[in-house]
Amino acid sequence: MTVDAQQAIAQDMAHHVHPQTNLRQHMEQGPTMITHGKGVFIYDDQGRQIIDGFSGLGCVSLGYHNERLARTAMEQMNTLPFAPTFYNRSHPKVAALGERLTKLAPGDVNRVMFQCSGSEANDTAIKLLWYTNTAKGEPNRRKIIGRTRGYHGNTIATVSLSGQPHMHAKFGLPLSEFKHTELPNYYRFHIDGETEEEFSVRMAAKFEELILAEGPETVAAFFAEPAISGGGALMPPEGYWTHMQAVLKKYHIKFVADEVVCGFGRTGNWWGSQTWGLEPDIVTCAKALSAAFFPVSALLFKDEMYEQMVHNSDAVGVFGHGYTYAGHPVGAAVSLEALDIYEEMDLIGHVRKVSERFLAHCYALGDHPLVAEVRGVGLFCGFELMQNASKRTPFDPSWKVGEMVQNFAHDRGLYLRAIGDRMSFMPPLIINEEEIDIACERFKAALDDTWAQVRGRV
Ligand SMILES: Cc1ncc(COP(=O)(O)O)c(C=O)c1O
Incomplete structure (x- = not known):
């Protein structure tokens, strides 16, 4: 090990607190x-x-x-390293990326918001569901359903939505508005003799039971990854999405597809939603959007939802939400270049x-x-x-x-x-x-x- 590496390890152990890490093990073994x-x-x-x-x-x-992504980032830094998207200000790269993503995304989504992480995209989705439900005169439709072992992020809301007990313990979470339905791990949880299709029917029945117990009129949305990533690379069993989406339709509950991992090719299609026939109302994506060369995430939704946002913006005088680095020019330029590369190759x-x-x-x-x-x-x-x-x-x-x-x-x-x-x-x-x-x-x-x-x- 070089002296530089030894120094970096000592610095890291002395000061750097690591996310999702056993802290004692880190103190003892280093990074x-x-x-x-x-x-x-x-x-x-x-x-x-x-x-x-x-x-x-x-x-x-x-x-x-990747030379192209590195050059794109440098050129953008030399041209316009930052520009706010607050207060109706914009820049060409973010406008182009917005149009490109709405064309690429699954479903008939037509509006886009940018953030810097998957957590922020999902957190914003939750806020928008609450915001638009007040516009529709349904302020009590606030409950959000995720799945046991699902992973949607680390903000207070998205970690509540995630079904990861180790991320709730000692934090006093999840918040009470967040509920979890069963993990569709067929191998582990099927009853002897049960086919995958039968298992999926049972998963959907459990989901319906939860909705009925909570009161369908109080449920704002169901969030799911097309295939579970952070919960252990779990592919959906046969028929699962058909039966789950039938329940969502029956109770008019919005469906948010968390494409943070599945989006941009991972499953052999642009979107996991295409691989498994999902029809989401809202799509969130991040990670491969910029090939991870810059922190960028996006949230895509339908015009209908946007109209409700306009209604509330009119009432309050402003849409009161936003992050400083939303639509960052370097992130937008790098994402556009990554999408070009994806298409060309x-x-x-x-x-x-x-x-x-x-x-x-x-x-x-x-x-x-x-x-x-x-x-x-x-x-x-x-x-x-x-x-x-x-x-x-x-x-x-x-x-x-x-x-x-x-x-x-x-x-x-x-x-x-x-x-x-x-x-x-x-x-x-x-x-x-x-x-x-x-x-x-x-x-x-x-x-x-x-x-x-x-x-x-x-
Ligand atoms: C499916 C899914 N959604 C959301 C997130 C949160 O993204 P971030 O870590 O960028 O906040 C992750 C992170 O791994 C994820 O796997």
């Missing part, structure tokens, strides 16, 4: 220090080359080096092509003694690790089997993410077939390393 990246590879302070099998945080779509075609190889390797790993279930689409795959796959017996959580796989994978040169004992594998969208082969070999080796540790105990 994994990543010094640079290129293509799908990141490099740590030991000089180790690691394939990023988690795309940073599901965001680094074009990998870690036929990103969707590329993901579909390499996905065949990726998923073939992933499904082959399903034969490994640690792996109980594999399910993926595009470049997005989840693995359920179990002590006994047929009896669905989980490992003792204190063994931290998922974390073991993650650590062995790091040692082997692959970054993968363990969410409990589920592994999430989602490499940058530019990954090629040779890199996929290497990544999957490393994953297999990490599973073997872990199996060597636990096989004596099972």
